[in-house]
Amino acid sequence: MPFLKSTVAKTRQAPEKIRLGVIGCGNMGQAFLKALLSEKILSANQIVVSDLRTEVIDSLQRKWKFSVRDNRQLVLSSQVVVIAVKPPQVELVLKEVKDCFSEGKLILSVAAGITTRFIENCLAPAKIGVVRLMPNILVTVNQGVVAYTPGRFAHQADGLVKRLFQPLGMVIKIREDMMDGFTALSGSGPGYLFYLAEILEKIARKWGFPPKDCRTIVSSLLLGTGLMLKKEKKDAATLKEKVCSPGGTTLAGLAVLERRKLSLILQEAVKAAAERSKQLTR
Numbered sequence: 001m002p003f004l005k006s007t008v009a010k011t012r013q014a015p016e017k018i019r020l021g022v023i024g025c026g027n028m029g030q031a032f033l034k035a036l037l038s039e040k041i042l043s044a045n046q047i048v049v050s051d052l053r054t055e056v057i058d059s060l061q062r063k064w065k066f067s068v069r070d071n072r073q074l075v076l077s078s079q080v081v082v083i084a085v086k087p088p089q090v091e092l093v094l095k096e097v098k099d100c101f102s103e104g105k106l107i108l109s110v111a112a113g114i115t116t117r118f119i120e121n122c123l124a125p126a127k128i129g130v131v132r133l134m135p136n137i138l139v140t141v142n143q144g145v146v147a148y149t150p151g152r153f154a155h156q157a158d159g160l161v162k163r164l165f166q167p168l169g170m171v172i173k174i175r176e177d178m179m180d181g182f183t184a185l186s187g188s189g190p191g192y193l194f195y196l197a198e199i200l201e202k203i204a205r206k207w208g209f210p211p212k213d214c215r216t217i218v219s220s221l222l223l224g225t226g227l228m229l230k231k232e233k234k235d236a237a238t239l240k241e242k243v244c245s246p247g248g249t250t251l252a253g254l255a256v257l258e259r260r261k262l263s264l265i266l267q268e269a270v271k272a273a274a275e276r277s278k279q280l281t282r
Contacts, residue, residue, distance in 0.1 A: 017046075018042070018046065018079050018080055019046055019048065019077060019078045019079050019080070020036075020042060020046060020047050020048070020078060020079070020080050020081075020082065020164075021047075021048045021049070021050070021069070021074040021075060021077065021078030021080070021081045021082065022047065022048070022049045022050070022081075022082045022084060023049075023050050023051075023071055023074060023081065023082065023083055023084065023085060023093060024050075024051060024082075024083065024084035024085035024086075024089075025049055025050075025051040025056050025057070025060060025084070026051075026056075026084065026085075026086075027137075027140060028084050028110055028135060028139065029049075029051075029082070029084035029110075030060075031139045031140045031168065032082065032084070032110075032139070032164075032165075032168065033047065033049070033060070033064070033066075035139075035142060035167035035168050036164065036167065037064060038167070039167040041163065041164060041167060044064045044065050044066055045067070047064075047066050047067070048066065048067045048068070048069050048073075048074050048077055048078055049066045049067070049068055049069075049074075050068065050069055050070060050071050050074050071093060071096055071097050072096065072097055072100050074097075075097045075100035075101060075105070076100045078105070079104075079105060079106070080105070080106045080107075080108060080160070080164075081105065081106070081107050081108070082107075082108045082109075082110065083107060083108070083109040083110065083111055083114075083119075084110050084111070085111060086111070087111045087112055087113050087114055087280070087282070090109070090111045090114050090118075090119070090282075091122060091282075094119065094122040094123060095122070098122065098123055101123055101126055101128050102126065103126055103127055103128065103153075105128060105129070106128075106129040106130075106131070106154065106157060106160070107119060107128060107129065107130045107131070108131050108133060108161065108164070109130060109131070109132050109133065110133045110134070110135055112134065112183065112187070112277075112280070113183075113277060113280040113281045113282060114132065114281075114282055115132065115176065115281060115282065116130045116131070116132045116149065116150070116151030116152070116154075116176060117151070117152075118282045119132075119151070120151055120152060120153065127152075127153045128153060129150075129151065129153045129154035129155065129157060130150075130151035130153070130154055131148055131149070131150050131151065131154050131157055131161055132148065132149050132151070132176065132179070133146055133147065133148045133161070133165065134146070134147045134148075134179055134182055134183055134186070134187055135165075135168060135169075135187075136186050136187050136189065136190055137190050138169060138190055139168035139169055142167060142168055142169060143169050144168050144169035144170070145169055145170050145172065145186045146165045146168055146169060146170070146171045146172070147171075147172050147173070147174045147178075147179070147182045147186065148161050148165070148171065148172075148173055148174070149173065149174055149175060149176040149178075149179065150173075158173065179277070179281075180274045180277040180278050180281065181274055183273070183274070183277040184270045184271070184272075184273035184274035184276075184277055185270055185273075187277075188270075188273045192266070192269065193222060196222075197218045197219070197222060200214075200217075200218045200221070201214040201215065201218050204217060204218065240254075
């Protein structure tokens with residue numbers, strides 16, 4: 001696939017010389033577009049967008065002056081097409097643009113639960129390169145984790161994927177059969193931590209702290225803990241021990257969590273999310 005080879009080579013240069021189309025400009029699509037521009041990965045005149053909502057398109061044009069096309073024109077004029085619509089809309093979009101694709105183009109899909117094989121089959125008999133990606137909501141603050149897996153025809157696309165998505169956070173390559181587990185852990189993970197933050201804020205309010213202070217205390221707690229995990233060359237169990245003093249307050253609190261089997265509760269939560277991800281997969 002000559003285009004992919006040449007595109008990978010171009011990702012080592014700036015500015016890029018590729019034409020990128022984004023179908024669907026919701027929260028994820030807009031976070032991606034904003035990161036591309038702020039990090040100067042691409043310029044606005046290299047990007048074409050489409051979305052059913054006129055208010056979204058109007059806002060994007062005012063902010064960044066992107067070119068706007070319908071889905072068919074977008075695919076015809078783009079070398080790389082990002083599918084960022086809701087999962088139930090993917091098949092409809094692919095049927096609409098199927099005859100606009102030619103071998104050498106590349107699809108990057110961030111639609112949850114949609115496999116590379118499903119997209120490839122929708123576009124058959126053309127052998128279109130497809131890369132499936134799973135970001136989490138933290139990409140909206142450029143601190144996300146984006147897992148990706150290439151399909152059968154997405155040869156040598158790794159460099160391009162990493163170049164385009166690294167501004168959103170960390171990019172990792174996984175097998176497609178690991179996507180359900182990744183979705184349950186990383187995709188849904190912020191929800192678990194927001195739930196924990198919600199509980200801690202309620203506890204702080206019961207102790208008399210003003211709501212603003214509750215938010216500051218809890219957000220700083222989660223942010224600082226994450227930074228320590230990321231920067232320290234030690235695992236979580238070792239760092240936990242650093243907080244614990246013999247006979248101290250942390251051990252007293254942890255003893256309750258262990259007695260109430262918090263680890264089993266979290267395992268059940270992640271397992272339930274993974275099973276739901278499998279049910280939604282196409």
